[in-house]
Amino acid sequence: MLIYGIDRFSIDDILAIAQGTKKAKLNKKSKTQILKSQDDVAQIVASDRTVYGINTGFGPLCDTKISKEETAQLQHNLIISHAVGVGKPIDKKISKLMMIAKVHALSKGYSGVSLEMIERLIFMIDKDIIPVVPEQGSVGASGDLAPLSHLVLPLIGLGKVWDKDTPTDTAPVLKKHGIEPLKLGPKEGLGLINGTQFILAHAIVALEKMNYLLNLADLSAAMSIEAYRGSKSPFKKELHKIRPFRGSKKTASRMLKLLNHSENMKAHENCNRVQDPYSMRCVPQVHGASRNAYEHLKEMAETELNSVTDNPIVLSAEESVSGGNFHGQLMALPLDYATLAAAELGNISDRRSYLLLEGKFGLPRLLTESSGLNSGFMIPQYTSAALVTENKTLCFPASADSIPTSLGQEDHVSMGSISGRKLNRVLDNLVNIFAIELMFAAQGIEFRRPAKSSLIIEEAIALIRSEVPKLEDDRLIGEDILKIAEMIRQRKFKVEV
Structure with missing residues (x-):
């Protein structure tokens, strides 16, 4: 059992809470922290001392x-x-992650939000009463104000919540659970909507996707190398020992395991090819760089969480501090970096797909023996190229821009909410790019029979062939791409070695 406001949550922890496989609660210590902060705010109000957001207006109205x-009316307004x-x-999952992250932050006892309000949020998490939150409107500083406002509207009986996949008014849902809307106390509204939980939740979802896709990238590359009958010598431990980046070392080690006991690798031993193209040879350096970006984002996200x-x-x-902990720059920069890293995984994947179509080293052109009458796999590479370029257009760093808001009071903002959304779009495109490479690689390996690939690659081919047969003559292969993409989304490919 995890304790809000006390334990250090990992990315895996918060995902498990959202999925219902782990529980989190308040204990005596966390409740004491919350009640003390609530009492501190009450004393500030009673003292009539001027403190921003408690007895002043907001932003440029701070005077x-x-x-x-x-x-109380100030907070409601x-x-x-x-x-x-x-x-x-x-996505409903992102809203739920926002709620869990918000409860964890508020429970540390520095925000002045009441115990009753935090317990209501926990009740909603546990009962899966999840608010509907629009995707646009946050500039990523002064907190994720607009999305967090939508997130907490149900606490006061307003806004919408999810009824399965349908947005529905909050009031009847609260009535169904026998609960009444809450009244906001001093500073509660500000404590609830000031924060970076929208940015953070997008980062957490992206990290979960990216972790799997990084491993799948290695599998997909290994399958392409099998089909191409490339060399595994670029993955030797000795090579990466003398340029010891953590990501490339891990990738190289994985590639050796993925290609272990492959008969196709033996075929390369006596051929006269000196070097493979970069997209085959430089997998550890390119995938490894993306792994480094992933690790950096994960470190930053866990700190933020x-x-x-x-x-x-x-x-x-007696002491409150107006600072800038709501500023999203600390997350925006690694999110933009990770977006570029994810896009590059697709970029190099497309190059490997292209190589398999060229008709070299024993593979037929366009991976079909009857090209001309049949187009074979010509056009899926167009789709891959389109997705790769779309991802490139999403690589402009949102954090490079800032538009002053709040009449200039908030004159530098992070745009980190856009960074988080863009990363997830790139990762979703990456699923389809890998689906195309996997389809090509499986087809290419068919032309290497009876040579056997490594066990893990044979399992991947069998999975693909369970729904996607080898291409003989032209058919609706667009549906094949969608089937493989769904396998990826459902994490059916074994990627751990």
Whole structure:
């Protein structure tokens, strides 16, 4: 059992909580932290000392004093005025991750949000009452204000929540569970919507996808090398010992294991090819660089997950600090880096696919023995090329831009929310790029029979052939791509070695 606000959560932990395979709760210590912070805010209100967001307006209105009687209305107005997101709803899973991350941050006891409010969020997580959150509207500083406002609207009986796959009004759902909307206290609205949980949740989902796709990239490359009858010498341990980047060392080691006991590798021993093209030979360096980017993003995301990211931070009844912990730059930069890294996995995959079509080293042109009458695998490579270029267009770093907001009070923003969304789009495109390479590689290996590939590659070919037969004459191979892509999304390929 994990404890909100006390334990250090890993990426695997928060994913497990969202999936229901792990539980998280408050304990006596975390409740004490929350109640102390709540009491500190109450004392600030009673003292009539001016503190941003507790008894002042927000943003450029920070110089407007709010009376004691109006502090609750101030927080209510904050949430309803900031819930201005647009676009399609984000995936329900991302909304749930936002809720879990928000509870964990609030439970550290620096935000002034009441125990009742946090317990309501936990109740909603446990009962799968998940808010509907639009995908656009955050600039990634001052917190993810718009999406977080939508996330917490159901706490006050407003907004929409998911009923399976359908957005539905919150009020009847609360009634069904026998609960009433809550009233916001001083600073609660600000504590709830100030933070980076939208950016963070997108990073967490991307990390889960990217971890699998990095391993699949190695498998896909190994299959292409088998089909091409390339060399495994570029993966020797000695080569990577003298340029010891962690990502390339891991990739090289995996490639040797993936190609172990392959009869196709033996065929290369007596051929007169001196070197393979870069997309075959430089897999450890390219995939490895992407692995390094993944590891950096994971490190940053786990730090963010266990941080307090709202403002102001309430240290005691006597001291609150207006700072910049809500600024998303710390996540935006590694997200943009990871986007480029993911796009490059697709870029090199497409090059390997192209090589298999050239008709060299015993493979027929376009991977069909009756080309001319049949186009074979000519056009799927067009699809791959289109997806690769689309990914390249998504590589412009959102964090390179900043548009001042809040009448200039918030004059530098991260745009990290866009970074997170773009990374996930690139990864989704990558699924289809790999589906095409896997389809090509499986076809190429068929022309190397009766030579056997490594066990793990033979298993991958068998999986593909369970739904996608070898191409003899032209057919609707677009459907084959979709079938393999679905296998990838369902994580059916064995990628661990």
